[in-house]
Amino acid sequence: RHRCRLCSYSSRYRHHVTLHERTHSGEKPFQCRVCGKVFAQSSHLEVHERIHTRERRYRCNMCTKSFRHSCSLIAHQRVHTGERPYECDICGLRFRVKFCLTRHRKKHVEGAH
Template identity: 40%
Template sequence: MRHLPTHTDERNFHCAACGKSFRQLSTLSQHRAIHSAERPYACEHQYTLMRHLPTHTDERNFHCAACGKSFRQLSTLSQHRAIHSAERPYACEV
């Protein structure tokens, strides 16, 4: 019974604070947290949030020592570094 509404556009669960509607009560319950000061997931997701935040700014704290190009995330810089080496881990098969 909980699954059936996912196949229709019925949204019977409404948020009293903003009027947004949902198919499932559980989704409405999760949504309600945005209207309160309660942040139940802050600690568990802190690392992910901190990694995500720079995508909303022009802040580029990771610099390539070889060419000076800068990146928002360390993982992107790590991928970039491969262009300065002879290493070619992704060979074209065509």
């Protein structure tokens, strides 16, 4: 196993450790040619670049919508399926998107003060 020189992280793959070590060093060697934003991983740059190209490669097979990111398509498809996988542990209300649950939970915390 390969180990991070700065913490207890380890991986079978040296490349994973190299990527991880950038979280410590702050190294971001991949730069967007359009806006200059920098990234630690080339895959993150590739995802970012879709903002500039307007490319929407993830298409819903139930309607005409398309998305830049697979996670957005997955969340959208829940509109069609009715799935609400995120449940509030306080009141039991369910949500399609994790962010909505997080926002909802804050209301319980704010209401307690």
